[in-house]
Amino acid sequence: MAKIEGFRVKNYRALHDITLGKLWNTQAAKPLSPMTAIIGKNGVGKSTLFDTFGFLADCLKGGVEEACDARGRGGFEKIRSQGQEGSVEFQIYYKEDGNARPITYELAIDLDSSGRPYVKRERLRQRRKQQRQGRPFSFLILNEGKGLAWKGEEEGKQVEEESELDLFKLIERIQKGEAEEESKETEIVELDDKRKLGIATLGSLKQHPRIALFRRFIEGWYLSYFTPDAARMLPLAGSQKHLNIHGENLGNVVQFMEREHPKKFQEILKTISRKIPGVERISTEKSPDGRLLLQFNDRGFQDPFYAQQMSDGTLKVFAYLLLLEDPSPPPFLCIEEPENG
Numbered sequence: 001m002a003k004i005e006g007f008r009v010k011n012y013r014a015l016h017d018i019t020l021g022k023l024w025n026t027q028a029a030k031p032l033s034p035m036t037a038i039i040g041k042n043g044v045g046k047s048t049l050f051d052t053f054g055f056l057a058d059c060l061k062g063g064v065e066e067a068c069d070a071r072g073r074g075g076f077e078k079i080r081s082q083g084q085e086g087s088v089e090f091q092i093y094y095k096e097d098g099n100a101r102p103i104t105y106e107l108a109i110d111l112d113s114s115g116r117p118y119v120k121r122e123r124l125r126q127r128r129k130q131q132r133q134g135r136p137f138s139f140l141i142l143n144e145g146k147g148l149a150w151k152g153e154e155e156g157k158q159v160e161e162e163s164e165l166d167l168f169k170l171i172e173r174i175q176k177g178e179a180e181e182e183s184k185e186t187e188i189v190e191l192d193d194k195r196k197l198g199i200a201t202l203g204s205l206k207q208h209p210r211i212a213l214f215r216r217f218i219e220g221w222y223l224s225y226f227t228p229d230a231a232r233m234l235p236l237a238g239s240q241k242h243l244n245i246h247g248e249n250l251g252n253v254v255q256f257m258e259r260e261h262p263k264k265f266q267e268i269l270k271t272i273s274r275k276i277p278g279v280e281r282i283s284t285e286k287s288p289d290g291r292l293l294l295q296f297n298d299r300g301f302q303d304p305f306y307a308q309q310m311s312d313g314t315l316k317v318f319a320y321l322l323l324l325e326d327p328s329p330p331p332f333l334c335i336e337e338p339e340n341g
Helices: 046-062 064-072 164-176 180-185 198-202 209-219 250-260 262-275 312-324
Strands: 003-012 015-021 088-095 103-111 117-126 137-143 146-150 186-190 222-224 279-286 292-298 333-335
Touching (some): 003 046, 015 046, 046 064, 046 088, 046 209, 046 222, 046 333, 103 209, 137 198, 146 198, 198 209, 222 312, 250 279, 250 292, 250 312, 262 279, 262 312, 312 333
Parallel strands (some): 222 333
Antiparallel strands (some): 003 015, 003 088, 088 103, 103 117, 117 137, 279 292
16 A cells, blocks of 8 residues: 655645655655654644645645635635745655655645746656666656656656756757657646646546556545534435545445445444443434434443434544544545544
């Protein structure tokens, strides 16, 4: 399963410039562990760090302008660190699996001449096979919506400088046929909308499998804003594979697990019985109007309790166990303030 080994964010709200784990140019640093807890005082940026992952996922889904306004962020000027004029930048260093060569994704977002946020720079890098040192080779380079993408699984040609001038010179050589080797491997890219990520467009094309892998990685991220009150809602009956971000469909996921993964669900119930003394069975019941009731059977009581009567802590522990025991788990799971309740 894919794993983030390092992450850097610059000029995003309270996070002026921070790095977690290791990056392609800080190989001596310790990589992030499979389970990482961020702990600190109020106001130091824990929730902001959490939101950076949600922001990137929103950028992929709807574009950078929409992401800046989503979830109450208030637009680009509210996102950019106070007093800063530069672009908002992100860097992700990750592996598809334990033996894979790491891939680095770099993204810079800024305001255009009309004052609207756009993708200023975007880049994907990976070292060649057997390459242990030096700058990773880029297989996607986009500046101001224009650039190059290298096809297939093979490594791209090195572009030493990151300036637009050097990139456009290379594009010119390919167009003139002066760089024959590159022209066979490369694709000149010019995006119609500079507010959309290049990986969103190119990642849907078969000839760019590595970009597609990274796109699917981000699409699979799960960020939990679980609230017990949302889980107490009565959704319409119908099984659903995954818990949504607020947990309104907790009963639907239970219904799915009961039907499709009964053995796995029984294991979860055994764990819950150890963690929450008294809870003997959890099941679903369809109401006459087609809504789904989540019911908890407690030892010593003949009639079940419903989710509306259960404590916040019980609902949270149950939701987190469902997340952790998902038969097809997300590649990246982020839970904010799991201790609340």
